[in-house]
Amino acid sequence: MxxxxxxxxxxxxxxxxxxxxxxxxxxxxxxxxxxxxxxxxxxxxxxxxxxxxxxxxxxxxxxxxxxxxxxxxxxxxxxxxxxxxxxxxxxxxxxxxxxxxxxxxxxxxxxxxxxxxxxxxxxxxxxxxxxxxxxxxxxxxxxxxxxxxxxxxxKVSKVGFSGFWNLEFGCPPHTVWHDIxxxxxxxxxxxxxxxxxxxxxYAHVPYTPKLNLNRDKVAQQTRKILLEIVADNLAEISGPFAILLTAGIDSNVILACCSELGRKPEAAITFRCPGENDETELAALSAKHFGVHHEIVEFPVSELVDQVNQIVEIWGQPYAHSSVIGIMSMMPIIQKHARYLLTGDGGGEAFLGPGKKYAKQWRQVRYTLSPLTLAARELTNSIYPLFCGNSLYRKLSYLAELLTAKYEVEEWINKRPITRAESRAVIKKKYLDFVDKKLLAEPIIAWKNPTASETESLFTQASPYLWNQGVYTKTCTVAAWHGVTVLSPLTDQRFLDYMASIPLAIKGSTIQKVTLRRAFQDILPIQILNAPKKGFATPLRRLIGQSDIQNLVEGNKIFNSDNMTSIIEAHKNGYVPRTALLFSACIVSSWLEQFNPDFG
Structure with missing residues (x-):
């Protein structure tokens, strides 16, 4: 940058x-x-x-x-x-x-x-x-x-701000700024x-699965392609490099390729997430297996407000994907070892496939029932401020949100953790147009015209990975701010194109990733091959609970202070955990203070 x-x-x-x-x-x-x-x-x-x-x-x-x-x-x-x-x-x-x-x-x-x-x-x-x-x-x-x-x-873009508030990041081509x-x-x-x-x-991922493929030959070809891709990435690295290592199959496959090519990273870096998502033990086992120095980054103890302010400073607009806290925490350790970083980002996107078998029938049922579900949603929205601290009522409002989606793209939007009822409770009436979910469906569909069979399902599943302000950009943006160059071999178009030609029955889903496990089963530790997918987790709920965010989110021009206070207290007392909502509110508050945006 x-x-x-x-x-x-x-x-x-x-x-x-x-x-x-x-x-x-x-x-x-x-x-x-x-x-x-x-x-x-x-x-x-x-x-x-x-x-x-x-x-x-x-x-x-x-x-x-x-x-x-x-x-x-x-x-x-x-x-x-x-x-x-x-x-x-x-x-x-x-x-x-x-x-x-x-x-x-x-x-x-x-x-x-x-x-x-x-x-x-x-x-x-x-x-x-x-x-x-x-x-x-x-x-x-x-x-x-x-x-x-x-x-x-x-000046603030309504579509851009709604994208951030409801999806954690914006919808291309919109940013939160009207002019950009x-x-x-x-x-x-x-x-x-x-x-x-x-x-x-100029290009798209061609989801055209081939028939009558042999599982072993697919695994052999996958390994050959990935070794070539990792070799090409290593050729562009002029000095020592590090790798982000979890217990997941993606980052371990990249480490295995580096080992097989005879060029190991200077260090493998793992973020320790307290609780059941702690993957440090398996990551350490893998690092030892391949003879790579392993370092663990502990859960950040610094005040959340400081980290929120830095996120906004780096992005220049709101960004609230929870894993960004973990990535930022690892950068000082990464800088100590290298100026290049390999990651396993992209593995999930390669294992997309057709939508659910009964998706069309379910959409038709939802469409038929939409007048009733819409009425129920409006009722829950109107009285939600009275029940901000009630867990059962929050679950009912979320259920009403899901049932009102006529199309899959709307369902994908409505699945996001901040509901319309919550937005109406915490956002002042003057600014509700800026968080309207209706603004999002049209640009999402227009961005990649979904006309082919099953494309809508494929697109809505792929969106978090393909969106430029989404998961991929997160690591690259934070790393570039710290002078580190990121390389993600699994995002290579050769790998994505090949995996798009393999039926789900052979390659496995985004959770299973059978082909990757089969392709490297002779070199990876058995514990890694059998480890379930957990994702990159950050204990953000705990960090919010122990941080003083009251002053940050209160007193700005767009939030209802009373309702926000009720939600903060319910979260800290463990009644109704609202991690996504409160993290987004913290990000918005910092952004308002740093950039003084014009809502018109």
Whole structure:
């Protein structure tokens, strides 16, 4: 998160010039346009190359860089920007991002013709934000950097804020800021010779399962593909690296690949979550099995308010995925060992499959009963403030929420832990439009047009992984803030495409992941092969209970203080645990104080 850029046509009238105060340090000026950028700190993942009127800016990791360079007759040490610029020339002024692999942002501009490309990789661990105003087009992988650019207001987007409040992170292309959009994964932004801006989707995961496959051959091919992918990732690591290790199969498969390739990490880092989700014992066993130094990061004892303030500072907008606390806690240990980090992120997405057998029939039943369920929901919503501290009533309001979904995409939204009744209780009436769940279904569907059979089910299951402000971006964003580069081999399109061609009956579900276990059963400890999936858990409920959050969430302009106080007390006393709601409220309160947003 170290660069911000600006692109502007010379010939357009009524365009403002950037003042000296906001001027970017490096610029290229041509016949039609000017491209300027500023790098705010040294970052080895950023490279810039120029050839006559063409400029390429690259940020991230480009896999198979040396092989592409050799094919183009370049030295193996050629930077990603040099490689891509030569590839662009060799393809007669075209770049095919679908054929590229890695986590990246690519800018290619011709300042003499005025053409401009902004490309985000297919899986998108690296966020890409942009805005266009009278000063031209600005872009960055850092939202806070973009907010400091001229002409950008602090006006809040209703869809963006509703996405955060109800889903923990926003819905592309919306951010919480009205003026700033985010480029969805596998999309490119193009400005043509007439200065028209268009955004196009260039790739998708083809869910086309093949029939009559042999389980053993599938496992062998899976292992071969993953070894190739991990080798490509290791080739881009120029120094020591660490790995995030849990008891789950995903991170252990990556560690097994590193061991088999003869390049082990400097350290395996595990977050200790108190209670039944503690995976440190199994993770330590695996690290010892592969001969890797193991370090455990303990549950953070610092005040939650301090961590909330840092989350908001890093993101530049609200972000409330609970596991971010654990990731932030591990960064000091990771920095001690390395500047590169391998993760097992992406394993779940690869094991998606068709929806439930009776999903269509169930949706029809819900649609038929919707007048009754909607009436029941409105009744529970209207009297919920009277029962904020009642556990049974909270469960009834959540059930009413689930039963009112006509379509699967609405069901996915309604499953999120903050109900309409709770929003109505804690949010002042003036701001309820900003947390309306109705705002979310349309952009979710529009983002990836669900027309093929079973696509709606596949999409709604994949959403938490594919959304750019979601799970993948979390680790990359926190790590980049601390100067660490993240590589996640299981998000590689070669692995995702292959697994999408395997029927669920063979590869197993997102919980089972049978193919991964079978592929590495000869090298992984038996305890890891048999370990159930737990996910990356953070004891956030306990952290909220022992922290003084009353002053943080009270007294700001959007919350009802009395109802919020009742919910905090019910949570701390163990009557009605409301972890997601209170964590989101803390994030919002910090964001209001740090950025002073305009709700209009």
């Amino acid at each position: 170290s660069i911000v850029g600006n692109y502007k046509w010379h010939s357009l009238e009524n365009k403002k010039e950037i003042t000296e105060e906001n001027k970017l340090s490096h610029s290229f000026s041509g016949t039609c346009a000017r491209l300027a950028y500023q790098q705010f700190r040294e970052d080895k993942t950023v490279s810039i190359s120029q050839s006559e009127s063409l400029i390429c800016i690259f940020e991230g990791i480009l896999l198979k860089r040396t092989k592409i360079a050799a094919r183009l007759g370049l030295d193996y040490s050629a930077s990603p920007a040099q490689v891509l610029l030569n590839l662009y020339h060799s393809n007669a002024g075209k770049l095919y991002p679908k054929q590229l692999n890695g986590n990246f942002l690519i800018v290619i501009a011709d300042i003499n013709t005025g053409s401009f490309l902004l490309i985000r990789d297919r899986i998108s661990a690296k966020a890409v934000y942009y805005t266009r105003n009278e000063y031209g087009l600005f872009w960055s992988t850092s939202l806070p950097l973009l907010l400091d650019c001229p002409g950008i207001s602090r 959009k985010v480029l969805p994964n596998a999309h490119l932004l193009c400005i043509g010779h007439s200065n028209d801006l268009s955004i196009n989707h």
